[in-house]
Amino acid sequence: MAYTSMSVSERQLLPPAVAVSTVAFALHPPAHARLGESGVEAAYAAAAAVGFAGAASDAGAAAEVPAETSARARDTLWLPLVRRTRAPFAGDWALPGGPIPFNETLADTAVRTLRAAVLRDPRYLEQLYSFGAVERSAQAQRLVTIAYWALYGEQDLAGDALTGAAEQNIDEQNIDEQGAAEQDDPNVAWFSADRLPPLAFDHAEIVAHALDRLRSKTEYSTVAYRFLGDTFTLAQLREVHEAVRGEAVDPANFRRQALAQGHLVDTGEQTSGAKHRPARLYQFREQTTQQTRNLT
């Protein structure tokens, strides 16, 4: 900011700078989004470490995501990263974020910086943890980072990107141009959570922390529904849980447990066109007796 003329010792006497960083998850990257590459060998190693078999099918590819997302891309989580242009860690990928202005809440800063990187508003936002180690950014002013994690739903990423602050309704003809503009920023890309590049600061630790939180929160809360649209099949909901948990889930038992929660409403409609028995479409209904937990 304005402390460029200060010496290191002068900066150390200042109060620490406070910044927000956000780990934003989605089932798959938005259409026309730039996909990050992290190297094939690193990809295979990471996939093996997480326990995915053959998950590195398109590792290293920088191509566009097909409009109709394949089933293969479903069983992993994606998150947006921003390439740093300044020291420290210049050139490395980092979580979206930035310093908090004096008149913005922490959550507001998280949403604003996320919107600037992803051009879309997240569907869910929750504070994760605060990191304030003394040696976080050596030689510079001390930095305290408050980490958030966020979640994008299918409907958030399927459509057009935001241009202005309040721009939301763009007609079909402009989508390709928006997509092109979105893709033109080389410093923002989406990565599979299984194949992340080396991250700046301790952002790798933050991502791991966010993944833990997402996994445990999926077990007892209703966050998983936010990955999906208004209506969905039980198979889609199960695929979300499989992507988050990283393992296959028995369809029969999952159905029984999902329906027992009481959050699902049968819309009476069905899917069609698939080459098998059609599936019922459900809606998510918030339950009246909502209990929250507080664990870590």
Add this chain to the structure above:
Amino acid sequence: MAYTSMSVSERQLLPPAVAVSTVAFALHPPAHARLGESGVEAAYAAAAAVGFAGAASDAGAAAEVPAETSARARDTLWLPLVRRTRAPFAGDWALPGGPIPFNETLADTAVRTLRAAVLRDPRYLEQLYSFGAVERSAQAQRLVTIAYWALYGEQDLAGDALTGAAEQNIDEQNIDEQGAAEQDDPNVAWFSADRLPPLAFDHAEIVAHALDRLRSKTEYSTVAYRFLGDTFTLAQLREVHEAVRGEAVDPANFRRQALAQGHLVDTGEQTSGAKHRPARLYQFREQTTQQTRNLT
């Protein structure tokens, strides 16, 4: 700090100040500690709200705690508060804490400020949440508070208080003097978690948050053992859970579940002197397969 000559608008342009506040729980206050009073009527109301029957037996009393803690004092949690001497909220009770120096980690600051108030080191410390609302302290420089929660065990509070930084071994003759000195600070007192006075800032919210975290964490982690000494009976361990959960627990079922965790080692020794069958003394043993959770 050094910004006393600045105007309000000048302070708003500064990076926010970062402070740490800690909620420290104990089964009962230390010997010779000053006990806070919060008014009898408020005490009865609070006890009823939490669901304790007849828990307000010594509400409003400012007497010393008896050396042999009564069973009655066991079924509630206690926490230390510090009275503010400066604006804002001058005269109100607040959580121990303070700003973070440039060369101290967040956890170090929490421990140091806690030691300054309680004169003892906590047995457990965990980050809770960060509060950074814009209007937290109006008219002043913006304040971001990183809340921690801590836990004192019986052996931490039973003995003598610390005087210097590394002072730990004080012989018996000095205990009374230490206790008197400890009691002489009128701006530090211990309160029952059920009968708290009005707190400064949003510290009441932070305490509620910490209680939630403590309750859920006792369900699946091993924090509860830290309230107790090296050896303890299953009845003592059950009383900890009852104090945290605020309700009675079936002794038979609790025994079965506690032993099934595999954390308890039978020392072969027994209690004696009570007017009933003696109880076995157990030790806590850290398990090799230690799993952590990450929920909120």
Add this chain to the structure above:
DNA sequence: GCAATAGTGTCTTTAAGACATTATGCC
């Protein structure tokens, strides 16, 4: 009919909760 997935039913195992029963030290 066949392939593929949607959806249902059943069995086993585990764990929690309620509660009866026995054990033991102190008076």
Add this chain to the structure above:
DNA sequence: GGCATAATGTCTTAAAGACACTATTGC
């Protein structure tokens, strides 16, 4: 012996997991 609590045993119920089986569409 009587009291109070420690410690054990038993029964019921709920829920998870494994897995067989039926249903329905497109080809």
